[in-house]
Amino acid sequence: MKLSMMRGVFFRTSCLRVLAVALAAGLHLVFSPAFALGGGEQRAAASAAAAVPAKAGFFFDDFNYPDLAALKAGGWTPRSAAGHPGVPGAAWSPEQISLVADPQQAGKRLLRLTAQTDGTPAGTQQTQLCHARKYLEGTYAARIRFNDQPLRGVDGDPVIQTFYVVAPLKHDFDPEFSxxxxEYLANGGWGSEKTRLYGITWQTVKLDPWQAFNQSHEEHGSLDGWHVLMMQIADGKTRLFLDGRQLAQHGGRNYPVVPMSINFNLWFSPGGLLPASSEPRVYQQDVDWVFHARQQVLSPAQVQAEVERLRAGGVARVDTVPAAEPALASHCDF
Structure with a gap:
């Protein structure tokens, strides 16, 4: 047999073995475009992927999808439903979600959320993306790029850039609300002009008139640029981290009690918009990756190691987190 034919047989056999191991373990793997390379790169990618063990209870998404249809097939739901939070009468626009090339990483894509306002409710478009409602205790993390200034237009609107987990609020003061x-407020808001990051854990809330029961931490100063946000939920306590540094520990009645969805959204505070103008003010938030380890408390270093391990293996997405029992509808509307 010719050497080139032997190489082809070896590569196909390696691929089949990798897929067989993954399927036998119930692991949903999506390999990055590097897995479609040729020659030695094919063998290197196959070898690296084979070295990635199947771990139960992990969710990881690198957002390396070819298009938005593939993003939705990966379990993500863009919001279109009107309502809280944000500017009353504003639209939640799925069209404001995109996948863009990462200028810092060849062959890598980023999730991008875009929101804009001209100072009027009708001229305001907000953005939200949600994953399945099946997450509760464990470790959550995401690498996000915050922006202090708009892409276009004058600066100053109270824009909110977020990463969060949530369960529906069925009624005022719902005891199961989690x-x-x-929430990053680049231009301030909510009674203060200070730029700050909020870390908030909730017990319950009444939306109108507003009455909230929660614990919060405020981290003051600009966070323009890339950051890793992390939450640990375990043993009746929640811990919040920024770039590996613990910011706060909450607990008691603010501890979550029902499965939640993973969310990103970009919206405007209902009070404090700049006056109406002919040129809209456009803001963006980028997401590099998101990670969850079910019922496991991982340190920031351990999370980073897992992300690097998966990426080195050419794995762009993995989901071995079981659905809630009974299964819960995942409405992207809060």
Whole structure:
């Protein structure tokens, strides 16, 4: 047999073995475009992927999808439903979600959320993306790029850039309501002009008139650029981390009690919009990756190691987190 034919047989056999191991373990793997390379690169990618063991209870997404249809097939739901939070009468626009090339990593894509306002409810478009409602205790993390200034238009609108997990609020003061947030206010808002990051854990809330029961931490100062946000939920306590540094520990009645969905959204505070103008103010938030380890408390270093391990193996997405029992509808509307 010719050497080139032997190489082809070896590569196909390696691929089949990798897929067989993954399927036998119930692991949903999506390999990055590097897995479609040729020659020695094919063998290197196959070998690296084969070295990635199937771990139960992990969710990881590198957002390396070819298009938005593939993003939705990966379990993500863009929001179109009107309502809280944000500017009353504003639209939640799925068209404001995109996948863009990462200028810092060849062959890599980023998730991009875009929101804009001209100062009026009708001229305001907000953005939200949600994953299945099946997450509760464990470790959550995401690498996000915050922006202090708009892509276009004058600066100053109270824009909110987020990463959070949430369960529906069925009624005022719902005792099963569960939510943990990271919310970055680049231009201030909510009674203060200070630039700050909020870390919030919720007990319950009444939306109108507003009455909230929660714990919060404020981290003041600009976070323009890339950051890793992390939450640990275990043993009746929640811990919030920024770039590997613990910011706060909450607990008690603010501890989540029902499965939640993973969310990103970009919206405007209902108070404090700049005056109406002919040129809209456009803001963006990028997401590099998101990670969850079910019922496991991982340190920031351990999370980073897992992300690097998966990426080195050419794995762009993995989901071995079981559905809630009974299964829960995942409405992207809060």
């Amino acid at each position: 939510e943990l947030d990271f």
